[in-house]
Amino acid sequence: QVSRDYLTFEGMRVPSNVHTVESLTYAWKEFVTRNDDVFNVTFPKSGTTWMQEILTLIYSNGDPAPVKTEYSWDRVPWLEQYTGRSKLENRPSPRLITTHLPFHLFPQSFFKTKAKVIYTIRNPKDVCVSLYFFSLIAQFLEYREDFQEFVSLFLSKDMFYDGWFDHVKGWLPFNDNPNFLLLTYEDMAKDLKSNVIKICQFLGKELDDAAINSVVENSSFKAMKDNEMSNYSAVPDYIFSKAKGSFHRKGITGDWKNYFTPEREEEFNKIYQDLMKDVNLQFS
Numbered sequence: 001q002v003s004r005d006y007l008t009f010e011g012m013r014v015p016s017n018v019h020t021v022e023s024l025t026y027a028w029k030e031f032v033t034r035n036d037d038v039f040n041v042t043f044p045k046s047g048t049t050w051m052q053e054i055l056t057l058i059y060s061n062g063d064p065a066p067v068k069t070e071y072s073w074d075r076v077p078w079l080e081q082y083t084g085r086s087k088l089e090n091r092p093s094p095r096l097i098t099t100h101l102p103f104h105l106f107p108q109s110f111f112k113t114k115a116k117v118i119y120t121i122r123n124p125k126d127v128c129v130s131l132y133f134f135s136l137i138a139q140f141l142e143y144r145e146d147f148q149e150f151v152s153l154f155l156s157k158d159m160f161y162d163g164w165f166d167h168v169k170g171w172l173p174f175n176d177n178p179n180f181l182l183l184t185y186e187d188m189a190k191d192l193k194s195n196v197i198k199i200c201q202f203l204g205k206e207l208d209d210a211a212i213n214s215v216v217e218n219s220s221f222k223a224m225k226d227n228e229m230s231n232y233s234a235v236p237d238y239i240f241s242k243a244k245g246s247f248h249r250k251g252i253t254g255d256w257k258n259y260f261t262p263e264r265e266e267e268f269n270k271i272y273q274d275l276m277k278d279v280n281l282q283f284s
């Protein structure tokens with residue numbers, strides 16, 4: 001059994017089972033960014049694992065061997081988790097790096113480099129539903145049995161990684177930067193191929209059409225759900241309880257409509273309109 005305790009670091013709450021003050025300090029202040037680093041940045045449940053797969057496949061020129069032989073967390077490791085330093089420090093370039101860090105705790109060294117950030121956002125109501133189910137599986141996360149109560153947790157100041165609203169509002173102003181690419185889960189779900197082409201252009205990777213098609217095929221929901229290197233089935237039951245569901249749950253857009261009561265939807269919309277009033281974002 002693991003604990004569901006959290007720690008607070010510079011105002012950000014995170015599960016203390018996966019993070020330590022040392023690992024967060026390392027990510028923020030000590031990590032040495034290289035010019036060719038590529039960061040996969042998300043608020044949790046926004047398509048992090050999907051982007052890990054896409055990036056691995058782009059850097060293998062569409063060859064599926066790496067995604068089929070190495071765990072996602074080893075191919076595109078998490079920066080801020082306690083394993084970050086050991087997995088990243090001596091890694092050959094170019095490094096593909098995953099992080100949920102908010103903008104204000106992003107590696108300070110990044111801002112003096114030409115390293116790139118891909119920030120993927122997802123409709124927060126779908127994030128909320130996805131996270132509700134994931135927090136039942138992941139034994140180190142705060143959870144609520146009742147979904148409507150979980151919505152309150154999601155909207156509260158207690159939500160991890162600064163909460164969806166502050167996370168997105170912290171990162172979006174960086175959108176003017178040429179080394180920043182903003183993507184949405186919804187656009188990727190609608191047309192993955194054109195988004196893969198966009199990512200390749202952003203990264204300066206020239207892949208031919210067959211390679212692009214291989215990236216698209218091997219990062220489909222079905223391919224990833226069946227891939228033991230990406231579907232987290234290798235994680236022991238006391239951490240990810242398989243009896244409670246699977247990591248690759250539905251992989252669709254708009255699932256929130258099946259879970260929000262009209263009252264909860266109205267409350268969510270009100271908070272969204274208030275907190276996001278100065279932000280222009282559309283989720284198709």
Ligand code: A3P
Pocket residue numbers: 042043044045046047048049050126129130131133189219220221222224247248249250251252255
């Ligand atoms: P659902 O719970 O809505 O199914 P993250 O990787 O950031 O934790 O996000 C997990 C969510 O992304 C889950 O959403 C998961 O099913 C979905 N997902 C993972 N791989 C995907 C893929 N290839 N295509 C679409 N959705 C995917």
